[in-house]
Each structure stands twice: as C-alpha cells, then as structure tokens.
Amino acid sequence: MASRAITSDTHSVTQQSQATPLDDMASIVATYEQRIFRFHLISIRDRDVAQSLTQDTFVRAWAARDSFRGDCSVLTWLMRIALNLIRDHTRTDRFRFWKRVSETAVDVSDIASHVPHRDSSLESRLIASEQMTLVWESVAQLSDRQRSVFLLRFLEELELSEIASVTGLPISTVKTHLYRALASIRARHNTTHKDEL
Amino acid sequence: MTLHLSHEQLCDLILADVSLHPESEPWNDSRADSDVVHEHLQACLICSAELRSLRDSLSHFREASVSFARQEFAQSYARRSSIAPPHSYLSQPLYWTAAALVFVAALFPLSMHRQRPAPPVTRTAASSASLQTPESDEALLADIDQKLSADVPAPMTPLADPTAGATSTTSNSDQRTN
Numbered sequence: 001m002a003s004r005a006i007t008s009d010t011h012s013v014t015q016q017s018q019a020t021p022l023d024d025m026a027s028i029v030a031t032y033e034q035r036i037f038r039f040h041l042i043s044i045r046d047r048d049v050a051q052s053l054t055q056d057t058f059v060r061a062w063a064a065r066d067s068f069r070g071d072c073s074v075l076t077w078l079m080r081i082a083l084n085l086i087r088d089h090t091r092t093d094r095f096r097f098w099k100r101v102s103e104t105a106v107d108v109s110d111i112a113s114h115v116p117h118r119d120s121s122l123e124s125r126l127i128a129s130e131q132m133t134l135v136w137e138s139v140a141q142l143s144d145r146q147r148s149v150f151l152l153r154f155l156e157e158l159e160l161s162e163i164a165s166v167t168g169l170p171i172s173t174v175k176t177h178l179y180r181a182l183a184s185i186r187a188r189h190n191t192t193h194k195d196e197l
Numbered sequence: 198m199t200l201h202l203s204h205e206q207l208c209d210l211i212l213a214d215v216s217l218h219p220e221s222e223p224w225n226d227s228r229a230d231s232d233v234v235h236e237h238l239q240a241c242l243i244c245s246a247e248l249r250s251l252r253d254s255l256s257h258f259r260e261a262s263v264s265f266a267r268q269e270f271a272q273s274y275a276r277r278s279s280i281a282p283p284h285s286y287l288s289q290p291l292y293w294t295a296a297a298l299v300f301v302a303a304l305f306p307l308s309m310h311r312q313r314p315a316p317p318v319t320r321t322a323a324s325s326a327s328l329q330t331p332e333s334d335e336a337l338l339a340d341i342d343q344k345l346s347a348d349v350p351a352p353m354t355p356l357a358d359p360t361a362g363a364t365s366t367t368s369n370s371d372q373r374t375n
Contacts, residue, residue, distance in 0.1 A: 038266035051273050114264035115257050128257050135258035154255050155262055182208045
C-alpha cells in the first residue's frame, strides 16, 4: 500500500517535470496564431495556403511538444516550424511560387489600401503607397532564404540572435542575407528615384 | 575617405533602428564608428535623405502588411466561427433562389417515392412467399431427417461372412474331437 503511494507520487512528480509550456496549446494558439498567420500570409502571399500552414504549424507544435526544451522562446520555436513548412511548400510548388494566379493570392493592390496615411495630402499618400509597393515587389524578387530573413527582421522584428535560432544560420550569415536583401531594395529604390528625376 | 556612407554602414543604421531594439545589436559596439556615421549623416543631405526614404519604405511595408494580415485573420476567423452564410449572401435574391431550388430538388425524389403505389401482384407474391417459407422449410428439414434415418443403401451394406458356416462346422468337429 505504501509502495503504491510512493509510486503514484513519483509518477506525478515525473509528469510535472515533463510538463512544457506547450501543454496548454489553447492559450498558445490564442497568443500566437495571428502572428504565425501573418508570417505565412506575407511569405506565401496566398490566403488559403497561409490559413492551412498556420493550422499545420500548431498541429506540428503539438505533436512535437515533448521535444521543446525551453532553450528558446515559444515564438521562436513556432517560427522555426512555420519556416520549415514554408520551405516544404515552396519546394513542392517551387516554380509557381510567387507567380501563381489564384483567387486567394494576395496582390499588391490588396495591401496598398492598408498603407497608413498620417498626412492627409494626396501626394504623401501616393508616395507612401509607392514606397510600400517598391518593397513589396522587391521582396518577391529575393531568394527564399533572403526573403525569410528579411521578413523575420522587418515584419516580425525579431532580434538577429532569434533569426539565427529560427533559421539555424550563424548571425554573420543572417547579417549577410539582410545586407543583400537591403541592397536589392536599395537598388530598386534608387532606380525609381532616378526615373522620377 | 569615401564621400558617402557605405552600404554596410547604411544597413547597420537601418537594422539598428530604434524600433528594432538597438541596444542588443552586436554591430553597435564600436561607438566611435557610430559617431562618425552620425556626423556624416548630419553633414550629407544625400545619405540622410536616402536613409530616411528607406526607413519610410520599410515602415510602410511593415505597417501595411500588419494591417492587411490583421484584417485577413479576422475574416478567416469569422468564417471559421460561423457556418452560416455571411450577411451579404443573405441579402442576395440569387442566394435564396438557389437555396429554394436545392430544397425542391431534394424533396422531389422523396415525393415521387411516396406517390407511387406498389404493384399488388408483387405484394401478394411477397406475402405468399413469406407465408410459405416456414412450411417449405419444415418440409425440407423433414425430408433431410428421413433420408438420414433411412436404411443404408444397398451398395453400402456389409457383405455376408462367407466363413460363418465353416466356422460353426469346425467348432462342431472340435467339440466332437474333444
């Protein structure tokens, strides 16, 4: 009788020690779903695919919750899963990526109406819309790796160390990808401004 | 000495934006370089204008993306939360017409099935078959029992022992001998 009590106590202690923050998946989903969806949507630029990949992200997180050791934040861990899913998706659908025309694909015109207008003048609105379009189109021309790193930095505002953790790259490589991505945007930026002049 | 900021210096300034937590950035260690860059920016209108323009572009991209994604998420969440069609559909006569057609199409085969009387002959045959079935079963079982209990057929009957008479004779002779 006493041994059984000790065994059950040991079992409960073991269960408590194995508990992870991901056990409460409902609160994890409530906290991070919108952010994960955003990353998928802007990366893939397709509403349906983004929704599907968001669900897959949390399904995979739940299935692999035991492997979460807590050496990074939950968001970083989820972003890592999300990035892997995006890679899988682009690998299977490689040649049509970014160029696919579907009803659920996101066009630049969809997003142009969301450019903030702090100034009410028409000229400032047009300039802001042009600037956003320039970056949107430049991001489409980046390589998969550069695009992911760029979005993790300038959309999700992750630290370089977090991006390195998500992508599995050294920080110096992350910086190099960011330099190249910004070089592409800067070149397009300068070309546009020269054309305007 | 370069006239303008290098690409890396410009990128470092963009990456070390205030909104992006500059304290933790590893390339902000060299304070002297940072001072030189800031002094240059104050003096060079071209570099400062380009930096401002790039920052604005990235800021607009982020804010528009965040706003758009928020709206799309809200719409997808609403779609998932409700199985009812959206209000915009409910207000359309075409939607109601289509719904009515589907309803009528679903009821049509059912009404046809109820209106059509079943052929009486078939019913009679079915009822007689249902009545006759136990009787025929009993007859069949009785026939099987009869066959099983019948005598063994002639070809299967055991043959008569041809030595039966001889044995009795021998025993008789033995008795006589003894």
